[in-house]
Amino acid sequence: GAVRALAATRSPLAVPQLTTVLRYNNPGAAVAAVDGLIQIGDAAMAHLMANMDGYNYGARAWATRACAGIGDPRALALLQEAALTDFALSVRRAAAKGLGFLRWQSLPQEEQETVQKAIYDTLVQVCEDPEWVVRYGAIAGLENLTTQAVHYRQPLTTFLQALLKKEPEAIVGERILLALENISPM
Amino acid sequence: MSEPNLNPAYTLDQAIANLQQTEDASARYYAAWWIGRFRAAQPETIAALLVALEDETDRSPDGGYPLRRNAAKALGKLGDRQVVPALIKALDCEDYYVRESAAQALEGLGDNRAIAPLMAKLTGGLEKAQLVEGKPHLTQPYEAIIEALGALRAIESIGLIELFLDHFSQKVQYAAARALFQLTGDNHYGDLLITALGGAELQLRRSAMMDLGATGYLPGAQAIAKAFAENSLKLIALRDLWAAHQQKQECSESKALSPASREILKLMDSLL
Structure with a gap:
């Protein structure tokens, strides 16, 4: 729902919020957020990399998937x-x-x-x-x-x-x- | 390509010794699982598992036989058909989960002697196939039994299995559709499973997806790739679907990749 709408903006401005979603233990929302981050692409990279160390295991796994998709x-x-x-x-x-x-x-x-x-x-x-x-x-x-x-x-x-x-x-x-x-x- | 060594200090000798002793129930339980997991088929492991399959010492609070469940599962993985009579006997165990593990093991061993005893468990049809009061399961492990009959190519069970298309549990319906596709090759049953992939409940979609994978029904490949479920599961279902399809085509020994293979690999690539 909300995450999907945010992802659909494809705006770099959505990056911080999308990465925050990765911290919640909610696979459905995380999949939508990862898809959104991949769509945004390189513009999402700096934020993802800068915050990686602060993520819990689950968020790190989702962020890794996003990085894998961005290329x-x-x-x-x-x-x-x-x-x-x-x-x-x-x-x-x-x-x-x-x-x-x-x-x-x-x-x-x-x-x-x-x-x-x-x-x-x-x-x-x-x-x-x-x-x-x-x-x-x-x-x-x-x-x-x-x-x-x-x-x-x-x-x-x-x-x-x-x-x-x-x-x-x-x-x-x-x-x-x-x-x-x-x-x-x- | 070694299996992951979950506990490098654990050896086959230790597993055999642990399975043969009766002092430590949890060590015995783990040993039975380990032998199945690493497919350690040899006379000592099989003999010890057959003893474990009749164990009376390891009881769960609800009266179940945890060790027997693991022993049955392991025996299904070792590929030795001399254990078929013992597993058929386990189909009558009072513990539902032992019966379920035995049916799955008999499916794994692929021995026709299991067909009649498995069919006997379906007698009484829908009327008998009710939930057991106070338990989360039916009177018999119907899904496992029906799936085993499909895998064993038991065409004599078609009439019996057809009844279960109308069972109140969707998972039993899917098992029936899966088996009937395997037994009749009628696309109608594959299409039933494809329709089920569009259902509202994730658990049921997952179940239908694995059943569709087992059929090898090619139009199911696209449907699996597009379903709302996790990629990990879709990849397993597509692998199974490919393997089942491949098995059917085995007679045409050609070295080149078939168009079906190419399509399935392309779908799998898109899910990585």
Whole structure:
């Protein structure tokens, strides 16, 4: 209701109120607030990052999801930590996907390769997660990273072919096949 | 790809020892769960679980048999069909939750010997399928029984299950629709579940979503992705739907990804 209306304004002025909603233990409202923050995009980032330390666990998890959806590369370290160590698998999953969709293209040329490598190395590690859906998120993320960071296609192909052999969850195996198809040279 | 080691100090030997002793009920209860969770199938664990399935020592305040419930669940996960007669016997346990765990375990083991005993639990139809006074459950674990019959491809139970489409509990209705889709392939039953996804109650939408996933009914994929529920659950339902669909197509051994696979993966990507 009210949160949805606030989110619909897509105004940076709504950011403080939307982030406050993340503190309440109300999943329905938090989903609407996260959607709103993602719509606002980069303009919401500074506020989210500045307040992250003050959040309780629940709010931090929602804020991480918002950062994962926004794609601003300032969230790199935050998403790396969340993808590898968060207690909730839904947060690890969203963070893994978010890493693969970070817009490193907006960074100065000389920083891009460092960020690409950080994303690649982290997501390769996330592919060892015990939860299938987190591995799924990491594979989708890796695939997206290499749509533009094309020099990662060859190492990713080798990595995914090996991963396919030991992947116990059939749907994740299917996602690996799709990724291999999508990253193979025309 | 190892399972999460929840308690690295806990070993299989310890689990077996804990399950075999009778001094510490909670250690025994945990051991039964652990063996199922890590699918530790071997002669010692199975023998100890069969003993636990008839345990008389671990009783809950309401007269239930907590250890038997965990033992039945674990036996359903170990894939050893020699335990089927013991689980069939557990379908007659006085504890409702032991009966429910046994029905689910029999579904997991996929052995046709369970069909007749499961069908026997449905006799009396809707008239017998009432709430037990003072309890939050029905006289029998109807959802688990009906779902097991569907998974076991028990076409002889179609007539019996059809009655339960009119049960007062929506969850039982959904279980019946799920099983009837599996048994008849009639889209009508898949569509019933899709309609249920638009219901007002989150708990019921979740339930219908998991049932739809189990059917492998392809038009259900879009409906699941669009339903009002948490993404985590939608992803599980879509994985199940894909797996069930895939199982049906198994004869067509083609290496390329099917259009259905592509569509489901695309929907799943959008929910990450």
